[in-house]
Amino acid sequence: MEDAICLDCLGLNETFNHLEKNLESMINYVKDLERYASIFDEEMFNKLLDNNYRKTPKILCSKCKNEIGYEDYFLRRESLVPFLNEVCKIIGEGVSRYIQFCSNCELIKEFNAFNKIIEVEKGQVSKDNGQSVLEFLYGFDIPEDYNKYVLPNLQCRCCGIGQDESVTIKFNESFLIYNDDDLTDYLSVDIDELSQYAEKYFINLKKIELTNFSSFLRNYPMLGMRHTAAEKLYELFTKMYEEGEFSIIENLKLYRGRTRNKGTEKFHSKQMWNPPIGVSSHGRYNLVGSSVLYLTDNMDYIPAEVNYIGSQELDVATLIINKPLKILDLSQMY
Ligand SMILES: [Zn+2]
Ligand SMILES: [Zn+2]
Numbered sequence: 416m417e418d419a420i421c422l423d424c425l426g427l428n429e430t431f432n433h434l435e436k437n438l439e440s441m442i443n444y445v446k447d448l449e450r451y452a453s454i455f456d457e458e459m460f461n462k463l464l465d466n467n468y469r470k471t472p473k474i475l476c477s478k479c480k481n482e483i484g485y486e487d488y489f490l491r492r493e494s495l496v497p498f499l500n501e502v503c504k505i506i507g508e509g510v511s512r513y514i515q516f517c518s519n520c521e522l523i524k525e526f527n528a529f530n531k532i533i534e535v536e537k538g539q540v541s542k543d544n545g546q547s548v549l550e551f552l553y554g555f556d557i558p559e560d561y562n563k564y565v566l567p568n569l570q571c572r573c574c575g576i577g578q579d580e581s582v583t584i585k586f587n588e589s590f591l592i593y594n595d596d597d598l599t600d601y602l603s604v605d606i607d608e609l610s611q612y613a614e615k616y617f618i619n620l621k622k623i624e625l626t627n628f629s630s631f632l633r634n635y636p637m638l639g640m641r642h643t644a645a646e647k648l649y650e651l652f653t654k655m656y657e658e659g660e661f662s663i664i665e666n667l668k669l670y671r672g673r674t675r676n677k678g679t680e681k682f683h684s685k686q687m688w689n690p691p692i693g694v695s696s697h698g699r700y701n702l703v704g705s706s707v708l709y710l711t712d713n714m715d716y717i718p719a720e721v722n723y724i725g726s727q728e729l730d731v732a733t734l735i736i737n738k739p740l741k742i743l744d745l746s747q748m749y
Pocket of ligand 1: 479
């Protein structure tokens with residue numbers, strides 16, 4: 416048989432080891448794989464047996480020239496591509512368990528905007544924590560030739576990209592992959608100073624409570640106020656307000672930016688306020704659809720804040736604070 420390929424020559428043994436699976440048992444178990452695989456069984460044995468019973472039939476792998484064992488699976492060249500398509504679905508699903516976040520996740524977009532602002536603020540270049548999707552696949556010893564079959568089967572556990580049939584956007588080579596470790600600093604809640612504030616008002620805020628709250632919010636943003644930590648924070652901010660524990664800003668210029676496509680008309684000053692309810696995307700402070708006016712006292716932060724890309728126009732409005740404005744300065748509490 417000229418066109419047989421043994422399972423070892425697919426080069427997927429290491430990958431299946433990583434996934435704690437076995438290719439042979441998978442073929443036996445998954446109909447869509449079995450459909451494209453051949454087996455050296457009795458029927459084939461008899462077919463290959465020549466009429467005179469002169470020699471025992473053998474099938475050699477056309478790549479490594481090793482013998483295909485009796486009762487072993489192998490592939491015919493013509494069914495290789497459909498088989499790889501199916502097997503890469505399984506691999507895609509398996510490695511996707513390790514994709515906690517991707518560059519399409521809102522959380523990651525925020526994280527990157529946050530890093531850009533830190534860069535502008537401190538002049539230090541933040542280390543890029545994401546891993547390129549090809550590097551990620553390489554980590555599972557997936558042969559490079561198979562990337563094109565695996566990529567469309569990847570799914571992000573956070574934003575769900577790749578899972579929903581109706582969403583046509585799929586993973587491609589430009590995607591970055593992140594895990595919890597990359598985000599530890601970003602997501603960790605440093606509560607020492609905050610709890611000192613709280614203690615002043617006899618409110619007992621525990622670190623674990625806030626850490627739980629932070630992950631609760633990521634999963635159930637609309638239910639935030641149901642959480643005990645939210646009740647405590649609400650009580651804390653109310654008391655701080657009552658006790659006059661806030662900053663007052665006045666006679667200050669603040670800025671707000673909006674991007675638009677090149678060649679379009681400049682935004683009118685009326686269009687530079689907070690977006691109408693229902694149109695905003697998810698932001699650092701607001702949920703999708705809720706309306707918040709983001710302002711900065713430093714114009715340099717605007718491009719990062721609005722995810723400006725060079726091919727766009729960027730309009731910046733200046734707002735002047737006329738009446739004293741009471742501000743809860745969170746940076747004082749951290
Ligand atoms: Zn072989
Ligand atoms: Zn994602």
